[in-house]
Amino acid sequence: MTTETPAIPVTIIGGYLGAGKTTLLNTLLRGDHGLRLAILVNDFGSINIDAALIAIHDGETISLTNGCVCCSMVDNLAITLLELLGREPPPDQIVIEASGVADPHRIVFYGAADPRLRLDGLIVVADAETLPLRLRDKYIGELVMRQLVAADLIIMSKVDLIDEAQLGGVRELVREIAPRAKVVEAIRGDLPADLLLGIGETRVAASSPFEVQHGHDPPATRQEHDDLFARWSFVSGRPFDRERLLTTVESLPPSVLRAKGLLYVAGDPAHSAVLQLVGRRWTLEVGSPWSGADRRTRLVVIGPSGSLDTAQLTEDFSFALADDLRS
Amino acid sequence: MTTGTTIISDMIYLGGDIITMDENNPMAEAVAVKDGLILAVGPKDDVLKTKGAATQIVNLGGKTMLPGFIDGHSHFFQAAMIADYANVSAPPVGTASSIAGIIAVLKEHVAQQALKPGEWLIGYGYDGSALTDGRDATRDDFDPYFPDNPMVLVHVSGHGCVLNSAGFKAVGIDANTPTPPGGVTVRKPGSNEPAGLLMENSMFPILMALPKPSPQVLLEHLTTAQQMYASNGYTTVQDAPIDPKVMPLYQKAADEGRFFLDLNGYWESHQFLATAKPGTDYRSPRAGYYRLAGVKVIADGSPQGRTAYFTKPYLTCGPGGEKNWRGTPIVPPEHLNAVVKLAYECDAQVLVHCNGDAAIDMLLDAHKAAGAPHGRRTTVVHSQFVRRDQLELYVQYGINASFFTNHAFFWGDVHMQNLGQERAYFLSPMKTARALGLRMTNHSDFLVTPLDPMFILWTAVNRTSRSGQIIGPDERISVLDGLKALTIDGAHQYFEENRKGSIEVGKLADLVILTANPTKVDPAAIKAIKVAETIKGGKSVFRRASPATTPPMAQEVLIGAR
Numbered sequence: 001m002t003t004e005t006p007a008i009p010v011t012i013i014g015g016y017l018g019a020g021k022t023t024l025l026n027t028l029l030r031g032d033h034g035l036r037l038a039i040l041v042n043d044f045g046s047i048n049i050d051a052a053l054i055a056i057h058d059g060e061t062i063s064l065t066n067g068c069v070c071c072s073m074v075d076n077l078a079i080t081l082l083e084l085l086g087r088e089p090p091p092d093q094i095v096i097e098a099s100g101v102a103d104p105h106r107i108v109f110y111g112a113a114d115p116r117l118r119l120d121g122l123i124v125v126a127d128a129e130t131l132p133l134r135l136r137d138k139y140i141g142e143l144v145m146r147q148l149v150a151a152d153l154i155i156m157s158k159v160d161l162i163d164e165a166q167l168g169g170v171r172e173l174v175r176e177i178a179p180r181a182k183v184v185e186a187i188r189g190d191l192p193a194d195l196l197l198g199i200g201e202t203r204v205a206a207s208s209p210f211e212v213q214h215g216h217d218p219p220a221t222r223q224e225h226d227d228l229f230a231r232w233s234f235v236s237g238r239p240f241d242r243e244r245l246l247t248t249v250e251s252l253p254p255s256v257l258r259a260k261g262l263l264y265v266a267g268d269p270a271h272s273a274v275l276q277l278v279g280r281r282w283t284l285e286v287g288s289p290w291s292g293a294d295r296r297t298r299l300v301v302i303g304p305s306g307s308l309d310t311a312q313l314t315e316d317f318s319f320a321l322a323d324d325l326r327s
Numbered sequence: 328m329t330t331g332t333t334i335i336s337d338m339i340y341l342g343g344d345i346i347t348m349d350e351n352n353p354m355a356e357a358v359a360v361k362d363g364l365i366l367a368v369g370p371k372d373d374v375l376k377t378k379g380a381a382t383q384i385v386n387l388g389g390k391t392m393l394p395g396f397i398d399g400h401s402h403f404f405q406a407a408m409i410a411d412y413a414n415v416s417a418p419p420v421g422t423a424s425s426i427a428g429i430i431a432v433l434k435e436h437v438a439q440q441a442l443k444p445g446e447w448l449i450g451y452g453y454d455g456s457a458l459t460d461g462r463d464a465t466r467d468d469f470d471p472y473f474p475d476n477p478m479v480l481v482h483v484s485g486h487g488c489v490l491n492s493a494g495f496k497a498v499g500i501d502a503n504t505p506t507p508p509g510g511v512t513v514r515k516p517g518s519n520e521p522a523g524l525l526m527e528n529s530m531f532p533i534l535m536a537l538p539k540p541s542p543q544v545l546l547e548h549l550t551t552a553q554q555m556y557a558s559n560g561y562t563t564v565q566d567a568p569i570d571p572k573v574m575p576l577y578q579k580a581a582d583e584g585r586f587f588l589d590l591n592g593y594w595e596s597h598q599f600l601a602t603a604k605p606g607t608d609y610r611s612p613r614a615g616y617y618r619l620a621g622v623k624v625i626a627d628g629s630p631q632g633r634t635a636y637f638t639k640p641y642l643t644c645g646p647g648g649e650k651n652w653r654g655t656p657i658v659p660p661e662h663l664n665a666v667v668k669l670a671y672e673c674d675a676q677v678l679v680h681c682n683g684d685a686a687i688d689m690l691l692d693a694h695k696a697a698g699a700p701h702g703r704r705t706t707v708v709h710s711q712f713v714r715r716d717q718l719e720l721y722v723q724y725g726i727n728a729s730f731f732t733n734h735a736f737f738w739g740d741v742h743m744q745n746l747g748q749e750r751a752y753f754l755s756p757m758k759t760a761r762a763l764g765l766r767m768t769n770h771s772d773f774l775v776t777p778l779d780p781m782f783i784l785w786t787a788v789n790r791t792s793r794s795g796q797i798i799g800p801d802e803r804i805s806v807l808d809g810l811k812a813l814t815i816d817g818a819h820q821y822f823e824e825n826r827k828g829s830i831e832v833g834k835l836a837d838l839v840i841l842t843a844n845p846t847k848v849d850p851a852a853i854k855a856i857k858v859a860e861t862i863k864g865g866k867s868v869f870r871r872a873s874p875a876t877t878p879p880m881a882q883e884v885l886i887g888a889r
Binding site: 016017042043045076078079082083086100101103105106108109110112113114115137139140142143 | 504505507508509510528531532534535597601647653655656657658659660661685688689
């Protein structure tokens with residue numbers, strides 16, 4: 001693996017039977033994200049791929065016309081992953097459907113078992129309608145609880161099937177079990193790809209609506225909304241103060257569901273710092289060297305339209321910028 | 328004396344103890360075999376009435392004959408997989424008690440296999456904690472002897488391995504390879520160089536690098552695998568679940584006449600759910616040696632690995648450090664319920680692996696939800712930590728158990744630590760089960776523990792752990808009850824009690840000859856008894872060459888039998 005070959009992100013979708021994992025996976029397979037996904041499922045029976053999308057069905061692998069593949073994990077997961085890594089070209093992203101009773105802590109190891117892979121995050125789907133019942137089940141109640149606690153991002157599905165009072169109860173239940181969890185509510189798995197899979201490099205790079213000079217210029221920001229989700233982007237030619245940046249990221253509100261940034265951080269003028277955030281998991285790692293003298297932060301955040309406080313984000317991230325010691 | 332009419336027998340065995348396992352005729356002096364079936368069994372003079380000019384007389388020379396052993400549960404295909412591997416286990420499973428011992432085993436293996444440079448040298452059963460050296464083996468131990476063969480010794484747990492330098496080179500692991508999360512890579516002191524032992528996720532790259540035998544080679548290995556079982560006295564073996572990839576191989580082997588032992592195979596449960604249809608009769612009588620008898624579900628993990636599923640927590644933490652840990656089911660109750668229901672509709676037998684009592688509760692609920700039909704002989708495999716109230720339900724429902732008393736020896740001390748005395752002592756409670764009238768077998772779970780039925784019998788009768796503790800003195804059973812679990816109850820488990828499991832007129836001449844009588848030796852000495860010969864359908868399928876222990880006359884007769 002060369003430093004130019006980025007590690008393939010691995011997203012794990014967990015959750016008990018009937019929570020809505022399959023609906024979500026189908027959304028990803030059909031989606032218009034342009035990514036060549038490899039989706040690993042426990043068996044093809046549940047996935048029910050639209051026949052029109054199928055290019056080749058070869059035993060354990062279904063290749064789709066849109067460049068995605070769906071693999072059934074008949075062999076063990078490790079071998080299936082290794083075989084995927086050997087494909088030419090390798091997939092852009094791998095999504096693993098964790099079995100309904102999977103121990104989330106074990107599954108996340110697979111995301112980082114090979115240096116060519118990078119764990120993107122553990123997304124757990126929970127059915128709002130049946131969750132209280134599941135949590136009380138004498139056989140799998142504890143397991144469902146552990147899945148919620150381990151989740152980076154919880155997707156509460158089928159919220160349209162219950163009334164406000166019930167939904168309030170479920171929200172409260174989840175808050176009690178997993179107080180640090182970030183939850184997004186969904187209907188029929190209708191969630192944007194960049195929320196589920198992460199914000200692409202090109203998306204981040206494209207998030208500079210204005211020409212920004214380095215140095216003293218104030219940061220530029222932009223918001224976009226669709227019905228459900230808002231995206232906020234932040235560009236700045238000034239570096240972040242490392243300590244303040246870490247504090248800011250650590251204290252981001254629950255409404256920040258995904259974030260991705262190539263950041264300019266004071267103290268390392270040679271390399272970008274890559275921020276990846278999914279739910280409550282985030283990493284800040286040394287990235288590629290800046291090309292030329294063009295060092296600027298590009299950061300994108302996704303959150304629910306109603307609750308993402310973009311003004312506060314602008315204030316918090318602006319505050320994290322290093323003090324300009326020159327006048 | 329029981330006999331047919333005046334038919335002439337092909338062979339007559341006499342001159343030793345014949346334990347028939349037939350309650351109506353428990354001890355016999357002679358057995359007559361005709362066309363692969365038992366023609367007569369009883370007093371010598373009566374059986375000799377079937378002697379004709381061509382009848383061969385076999386003098387047992389004081390050895391003991393029993394019905395051929397019936398495998399209560401094992402993974403037959405694993406015997407085929409390790410056919411080309413070296414056994415580097417420590418005693419009592421192997422002979423390598425030190426690193427030097429391992430090297431000796433490997434050298435012999437290389438010679439025997441005529442391994443060429445560049446070919447993989449693969450061993451199984453490695454356990455650093457069992458070595459007298461007091462440390463794990465490293466590449467430096469093996470490199471001088473095996474410089475040209477990439478070597479991997481698979482850890483007894485299956486979750487680790489030791490490599491030599493050629494092995495590390497072949498899989499591309501070196502000082503620059505980081506240790507993945509969830510992995511253990513032991514490195515040389517003061518350096519990043521991997522020393523030899525890799526555990527858990529560090530093993531990842533090995534999986535793809537190991538050579539996969541071709542289907543043709545695997546077919547040939549099936550013969551070696553059967554020989555392994557036959558040399559241990561088995562005439563009926565099990566593979567449960569059958570890896571879906573292996574199913575066509577078994578069918579091909581059956582079509583090509585490669586089986587000479589009876590194999591009872593069980594579907595993998597997800598494949599079964601996807602393909603089985605009500606109305607297909609899975610319990611049709613055996614047409615040949617290979618038979619698909621039903622489906623196997625795995626409901627929980629292992630008690631020593633702390634992945635068995637209990638109602639009360641382990642005394643120790645979970646494998647990931649979890650507190651108040653009870654284990655978890657490894658299939659959702661929905662899956663188990665669906666498999667049991669469909670299996671009952673298809674008249675397919677259900678075997679369910681359950682170690683912890685919570686997993687057993689799940690199975691009992693599944694049986695109830697499917698209408699609790701009788702006569703299905705649903706079998707709980709291992710059923711190690713069954714509660715007494717659950718045993719009573721087994722009897723009520725007609726559910727069988729296939730126990731695993733070998734655990735008393737191999738992990739008895741571990742279970743005392745993990746679960747406490749009360750639960751540990753009641754592991755595989757064969758005495759209580761017998762008293763309640765339960766039908767039960769006792770198994771090896773090969774590869775997990777050795778095939779040897781005399782070792783299994785020894786653990787059932789003695790229940791002694793490695794440290795010498797008796798794990799549940801009250802659950803030790805009699806030798807005869809222990810033998811039932813290896814013979815007639817095994818036949819019953821497979822709905823084949825009309826054909827096998829005891830030496831009775833009309834049943835198959837599936838027989839085993841042992842070097843001593845297990846009911847007559849000191850209980851501690853049971854595990855020293857060896858298999859002298861194994862006979863399947865009247866034909867010898869294994870003979871031990873041991874001139875030292877066989878009286879010359881009998882030896883002549885045995886070998887001279889034409």
